[in-house]
Amino acid sequence: MFPEFSLRYARLPERFYLHFDPLPVPEPRLVAFNQALAEQLGFDLEAFDEQRAAQWFAGNVVPPGAEPVAQAYAGHQFGHFNPRLGDGRAVLLGEVVDREGRLRDIQLKGAGMTPFSRGADGRAPLGPVLREYLVSEAMHRLGVPSTRALAAVTTGERVFRRVPEPGAVLTRVASSHLRVGTFQYFAARDDIEAVRTLVDMAIERHYPHLREAALAEREEGERYLAFLEAVAERQAALVAQWMGLGFIHGVMNTDNCTISGETIDYGPCAFMEAYSPTMVFSSIDEQGRYAYRNQPWIAQWNLARLAETLIPLIDDDQEAAIARATRVIEAYEPCYEAEWLAVFREKLGLARGEEGDRALAEAFLEALAAGRADFTLAFRRLAEAVEADAPALLALFENDAALRAWLPRWRERLAREAASPEAVAVRMNAVNPLYIPRNHQVERVIAAAAEHDDFGPFEALREVLAEPFTEQSGCEAYAEPAPATERVLRTFCGT
Ligand code: AMP
Ligand code: MG
Secondary structure, eight states: OOOOBOOOGGGSOGGGEEEOOOOOOSSOEEEEEOHHHHHHHTOOGGGOOHHHHHHHHHTSSOOTTOOOEEEOOOEEETTEEESOOOOSSEEEEEEEEOTTSOEEEEEEESOOOOTTOTTSOSOEEHHHHHHHHHHHHHHHHTTOOBOEEEEEEEEEEEEESSSEEEEEEEEEEESOOOBHHHHHHHHTTTOHHHHHHHHHHHHHHHOGGGSHHHHTTSOHHHHHHHHHHHHHHHHHHHHHHHHHHTEEOSOOOGGGOBSSOOBOOOSSOEEOSBOOTTOOOBTTOTTOTTOGGGHHHHHHHHHHHHHHHHHHHHOSSHHHHHHHHHHHHHHHHHHHHHHHHHHHHHHTTOOSOOTTHHHHHHHHHHHHHHHTOBHHHHHHHHGGGSSSOOHHHHTTOSSOHHHHHHHHHHHHHHTTSSSOHHHHHHHHHTTSOSOOOOHHHHHHHHHHHHHHOOOHHHHHHHHHHTSTTSOOTTOHHHHSOOOGGGOOOOBOOOO
16 A cells, blocks of 8 residues: 655665664554545555554554665754754655655654654654644645645654643655755765765756756856755745745754755744734744744855855865855845745736835735734735725724725726736635634644544644635634634744
C-alpha cells in the first residue's frame, strides 16, 4: 500500500544525516488521514488497512524500502547562530515520486529522541500536531506553497509541556526539507563540497531550469548566483502571499526557511483578526522580531545568510563574490514590493496596473488599522461594496471614517477596469477567503480532541477550510472573528 521509495537524501554522504529508526509508541491510533494527498502520492487506497497505517505513521513499523534518517542542519534562531540543530524529533523516511512525477519527502514529526535532540524529548503533543495539520492544509487550499499533512496518529503516551498532553506524530510531506540552515551547517564547517552538493540537489529538485546544461555557456559562479536569485524570488512571492492573508509565521528562523519556497513549521503561527501591522502572537518572540510587518525583511535577512554560505563558490576573489551576492540580496526588495503589489491589487479587484495602486492599497490598510477591522472579513466584504456602501462591511469597523473616505476613491479606480462590477466581485471572492483557520477555532478543536478524545470538531473544521473561498451554508460561525472571551493573543510553539 505504501508507494515505492526512491531514496535520495539517504544516499548522500554520511555527514548529511544520522541513520535513525523512529522509536515505537505504545498505542498508535490513526486520528487523521489525508486521502486526497495519499492518492496523489501513489498510495494504494484499495489495500488501505487502518491498523497497519497507524503502525507506519507512528513509526512503529518502518515501511518497506524506507531508510529513516535525521537530517543535519544549523540555524539562526532569533538572530543567534546555533551550528548544530538537526532533526531532534523528526525522521525522514525517504522520498517518493508522486503521480505527477515530483519527488516528495515523507517525514514523521514527533518520532522520538534523536542524536540531535539536545536534551528534549523528541516527541510532539497532539495540539501542535493538529494545528500543523489544519493550518498547513488550509494554506495549501488558499494557494500558498506549503508542506502538507498526510496523517496524524496519537501515541497512547503523554508528553509534558506546560501541562501533560496526549502525544502524537504528524506525517509531513514536503517537496524537500532543505533549509537555509542545512547550507549553514556545512558552511560553518568550511565544507564547501557539501554546500555544492546541496545546491546540486536543490537545483535538481526545485529549480530544474538552472541545471548545468542550461547554464553551460556561463561561468561557474553564475550558477550559484542564479540559484540564490531563484530562492530569493520564491521567498519574496511566498511572504507576499502570507502578507495578503494576514498570516504571521512566528518563527522565521533560518532553519524554518525552506529552499523550495514552501511554508514550513506551523508552531506559533496565527492569522491576524483585527488588522495591526505590529502584531505578534508567539510567546517566545519577546522583541517582536517576527511581527507581521517585519516578515518580508526577515526573509531577506535569511537569504543573506544563505548567500554567505555560497560565497566561496561564487568567486575565488572573496570581495568580488560578496559584491555579487549583495546585488542579488538587494534585488529582493523590489522583487518583494512587486509581489506585494500584485497580491493586493488582486485583493482589491484590480486586474490592470496603475501608478497609484500601491497608495490605494496602503490607504485601505490604514483604514483597517484605524477601524480595528477584521483583516480577512474586511477584504471579503469589500466585494459587496463595489457599487454602494455595504452595511456588513461598515459593521466591521469600530470607526469607519477612513473607510468611508476611501471607498469612493477605490470605486473611481474600479471604473477604469474593463470588467463589470459583478465580474470584479467574483474575481475578488476568488482571492479573498471567507474561511481561514482562526485561532480560537483551532484551539476549540484541539481542546475537544485532547481533553475529550472527540475529533468531530477537527473533521468539521478541516472540511470547511478545504473550500476557503466558497460560502458554505451553516458555516457562518467559522467565518466570524473570535468572541471577546475567546480571543487568542498568545500562541506557543509546542516544542
Ligand atoms: P522548531 O522550533 O520545531 O523549528 O525546532 C527547532 C529545533 O529544536 C530543531 O532542531 C528541532 O528538532 C528541535 N526540537 C524542537 N522540539 C523538540 C523536541 N520536542 N524534542 C527534540 N528536539 C526538538
Ligand atoms: Mg523547525
